[in-house]
Amino acid sequence: MPERAILSGNEAIARGAYEAGVVLASAYPGTPSTEILENVSKYKDIYSEWSPNEKVAMEVGVGSSIAGARTLVAMKHVGVNVAADALFTFSYTGVGGGLVLVSADDPAMHSSQNEQDNRNYGKFAKIPVVEPSDSQEAKEFVGLALEISEEFDTPVLFRTTTRVSHSKSLVSFAERRVAEKKPELVKDMPKYTMLPAFGRRKHPLVEERIEKLKAYAESSPLNRIEMADTKIGVVTNGITYQYVKDALPEASVLKLGMTYPLPTKLIKDFAAQVDQLYVIEELDPFFEEQIRLMGVDVAHGKDLFSLCGEFSPQLIREKVVESSLTLQDVAEGLPARPPAFCPGCSHRGIFTILKKLKVFVSGDIGCYTLGALPPIQALHSCVCMGASIGMAHGMSHVIETGDDLTQKTVAVIGDSTFFHSGMTGLLNSVYNKGISVVMILDNRTTGMTGGQENPGTGKTLSGEDAISADIPAMARAFGIQEVVAVDPYNLEEVEDTLRAELANPQLSVIVVEAPCVLRYRISKPVLKVDPEKCTGCKRCLQVSCNALSLIEEDDNSYVEIDPNLCVGCTVCAQVCKFDAIS
Amino acid sequence: MKNINILLAGVGGQGVLLASQILTRVAMAAGLDVKQSEVHGMSQRGGSVTSHVRFGDKIYSPTVDDGTADFLLGFERLETLRNAHCVAPDGKILYNTMRINPSTVASGEASYPEGIEANIKKYAADVIAVDGLGLAERVGNVRAANTVLVGAISSFLPFPETLWEAQLQEILPAKLVELNLRALELGRQAVAG
Numbered sequence: 001m002p003e004r005a006i007l008s009g010n011e012a013i014a015r016g017a018y019e020a021g022v023v024l025a026s027a028y029p030g031t032p033s034t035e036i037l038e039n040v041s042k043y044k045d046i047y048s049e050w051s052p053n054e055k056v057a058m059e060v061g062v063g064s065s066i067a068g069a070r071t072l073v074a075m076k077h078v079g080v081n082v083a084a085d086a087l088f089t090f091s092y093t094g095v096g097g098g099l100v101l102v103s104a105d106d107p108a109m110h111s112s113q114n115e116q117d118n119r120n121y122g123k124f125a126k127i128p129v130v131e132p133s134d135s136q137e138a139k140e141f142v143g144l145a146l147e148i149s150e151e152f153d154t155p156v157l158f159r160t161t162t163r164v165s166h167s168k169s170l171v172s173f174a175e176r177r178v179a180e181k182k183p184e185l186v187k188d189m190p191k192y193t194m195l196p197a198f199g200r201r202k203h204p205l206v207e208e209r210i211e212k213l214k215a216y217a218e219s220s221p222l223n224r225i226e227m228a229d230t231k232i233g234v235v236t237n238g239i240t241y242q243y244v245k246d247a248l249p250e251a252s253v254l255k256l257g258m259t260y261p262l263p264t265k266l267i268k269d270f271a272a273q274v275d276q277l278y279v280i281e282e283l284d285p286f287f288e289e290q291i292r293l294m295g296v297d298v299a300h301g302k303d304l305f306s307l308c309g310e311f312s313p314q315l316i317r318e319k320v321v322e323s324s325l326t327l328q329d330v331a332e333g334l335p336a337r338p339p340a341f342c343p344g345c346s347h348r349g350i351f352t353i354l355k356k357l358k359v360f361v362s363g364d365i366g367c368y369t370l371g372a373l374p375p376i377q378a379l380h381s382c383v384c385m386g387a388s389i390g391m392a393h394g395m396s397h398v399i400e401t402g403d404d405l406t407q408k409t410v411a412v413i414g415d416s417t418f419f420h421s422g423m424t425g426l427l428n429s430v431y432n433k434g435i436s437v438v439m440i441l442d443n444r445t446t447g448m449t450g451g452q453e454n455p456g457t458g459k460t461l462s463g464e465d466a467i468s469a470d471i472p473a474m475a476r477a478f479g480i481q482e483v484v485a486v487d488p489y490n491l492e493e494v495e496d497t498l499r500a501e502l503a504n505p506q507l508s509v510i511v512v513e514a515p516c517v518l519r520y521r522i523s524k525p526v527l528k529v530d531p532e533k534c535t536g537c538k539r540c541l542q543v544s545c546n547a548l549s550l551i552e553e554d555d556n557s558y559v560e561i562d563p564n565l566c567v568g569c570t571v572c573a574q575v576c577k578f579d580a581i582s
Numbered sequence: 583m584k585n586i587n588i589l590l591a592g593v594g595g596q597g598v599l600l601a602s603q604i605l606t607r608v609a610m611a612a613g614l615d616v617k618q619s620e621v622h623g624m625s626q627r628g629g630s631v632t633s634h635v636r637f638g639d640k641i642y643s644p645t646v647d648d649g650t651a652d653f654l655l656g657f658e659r660l661e662t663l664r665n666a667h668c669v670a671p672d673g674k675i676l677y678n679t680m681r682i683n684p685s686t687v688a689s690g691e692a693s694y695p696e697g698i699e700a701n702i703k704k705y706a707a708d709v710i711a712v713d714g715l716g717l718a719e720r721v722g723n724v725r726a727a728n729t730v731l732v733g734a735i736s737s738f739l740p741f742p743e744t745l746w747e748a749q750l751q752e753i754l755p756a757k758l759v760e761l762n763l764r765a766l767e768l769g770r771q772a773v774a775g
Contacts, residue, residue, distance in 0.1 A: 167617060312645060
């Protein structure tokens with residue numbers, strides 16, 4: 001074992017779980033949380049799994065905790081919305097073995113559809129919230145959070161943000177400590193069976209628990225005061241603490257590592273020692289509102305700082321001490337470089353045809369969401385995991401049927417997202433006589449998060465052989481009559497099938513079975529453009545492939561294919577009207 | 583010592599993160615505090631990528647503020663210009679002259695800007711262009727351009743050559759070590775004198 005290493009926050013959380021004797025870890029992949037379970041799975045002493053969605057991951061964790069095992073469950077911030085049902089009543093039952101639920105929030109929405117501040121979940125579910133500010137703390141706080149969980153009989157919400165999860169810093173290691181008591185099932189009905197009668201007994205205990213946690217917060221090692229100059233005192237947390245230390249090296253700081261419930265006395269004592277109290281927190285005024293309710297005079301908080309996005313040392317300097325740094329102008333008018341479908345991606349041909357047909361595409365969450373970006377721009381809505389099918393169903397029920405393709409809906413959903421929460425939407429749609437076309441884009445991986453296993457891939461997180469769920473058979477079992485397969489690399493077949501199914505007055509499922517070219521490293525012979533035949537019409541460029549580029553010379557322009565990038569999928573060749581690509 | 587801030591900028595798939603890893607490990611081996619931050623997720627295939635590296639006696643923020651980068655290490659021409667404003671007034675820009683078309687250029691909606699090299703020069707007194715791709719081709723692998731750039735920046739950092747070589751040997755698979763050591767040396771030579 002090395003003594004120390006440079007670890008990301010996520011790697012450090014995995015290490016923390018190992019050192020604290022965690023026995024089971026479950027998760028659904030989601031940026032910025034994904035690497036937690038990927039790294040936990042390297043420790044053979046911990047049973048780890050990808051569950052099909054966050055609610056199941058949470059339920060698996062609850063079971064493990066009730067059986068007396070220390071447990072870690074991980075997900076991104078919006079994943080907690082899915083898991084909330086299990087979490088909120090688990091707050092009432094309390095734990096057996098300690099349970100930590102990691103919520104990786106994403107201020108600035110680097111890879112998310114919203115920017116919700118999950119500290120609110122602590123208050124809402126009446127459970128403590130713990131937040132590290134670097135990788136060393138990320139590792140240590142896992143152990144502390146498990147101790148709090150067991151001591152106060154509560155699940156603990158362990159919140160990170162992208163800059164904690166994905167930043168690397170130095171971490172020192174320790175040995176694994178395992179509980180002497182082996183997991184054991186103890187039948188304690190009043191504790192774990194939340195009938196109304198038992199639930200009513202529990203609620204007052206939950207309120208008492210929060211009071212006890214408040215008392216603990218006053219002297220918890222998670223919270224600390226760093227006194228310096230007393231002109232300015234800052235209450236802060238997480239990565240923002242690091243920004244404050246850089247931006248305001250003279251200021252006194254109250255660093256909250258336990259961000260719910262808050263230590264009233266500690267905050268009042270700190271406020272009394274400084275001339276001006278600042279509350280600097282990304283996203284919601286979560287501390288500020290509570291501190292004002294304590295009757296403490298807050299000089300500045302959200303009057304200066306935005307409710308949106310990430311902070312930086314520079315931003316804090318500007319707001320608090322008016323920076324004198326003159327910044328150079330950002331270079332203007334540069335072409336954007338958004339991510340795009342990989343060369344050879346099986347989604348490219350599908351979206352090329354969806355664009356051509358001008359249908360309303362009800363989108364979902366995955367790599368195929370990139371179908372919304374220029375030049376393709378053929379994905380017209382995206383709300384949350386699994387929503388595409390239900391949304392298309394709702395749309396089609398309020399639109400009068402006719403032959404106008406612009407008024408017809410096609411739902412697109414990936415394999416992992418279908419297993420996550422698309423299955424129920426599909427069952428609803430056949431049960432309630434839906435008429436949409438549902439395309440299940442099965443590339444046998446959880447792509448956008450980096451290519452994780454799922455119930456369709458035939459492998460578990462730990463690399464063991466597993467079932468490979470049969471999507472067409474599932475659709476038929478739901479009672480769907482019309483289940484067809486298409487080859488996404490045959491554009492004519494895709495178009496004919498889509499046209500036929502759009503004309504079909506009942507729900508149909510089109511399954512696209514084509515493995516992810518990136519993950520499975522699939523390539524065919526590279527294509528070439530015949531410059532004699534190419535007219536420079538740019539039609540092939542509309543499929544948005546980074547292997548293609550336009551060469552412009554004097555009065556002649558033609559397309560070139562980069563042999564280092566092309567994997568020979570032939571989509572560009574099929575849209576060429578001049579037979580110039582082969 | 584004074585903290586050193588480095589911003590790396592390039593295109594997804596160019597090995598920006600591996601270069602960051604070498605930098606942070608060398609700093610750690612030299613006994614310094616070190617932090618690094620990048621954003622990955624929306625599978626950055628072909629998208630812009632930046633990585634922040636900071637080291638010194640004590641580091642708080644893992645991110646490099648605009649206008650405070652002692653070094654901007656650019657892996658591609660356009661991405662270097664996109665991030666040029668991040669360089670400190672007395673900072674250095676070291677960049678790979680290579681061109682990679684963004685999808686917006688590939689699709690014909692935008693054109694790849696002219697005069698990038700002259701524009702980059704406006705941002706710092708000290709600008710060094712390196713033919714990373716050409717040098718990588720010389721060692722026999724175009725993917726080693728990132729190591730060429732690491733070699734280039736290593737000439738300006740207070741760590742002995744042996745430390746860089748030791749970290750390369752530790753991180754890379756055995757069959758790639760020799761080639762990357764040559765790339766590192768070519769990078770050093772490219773900025774010498």
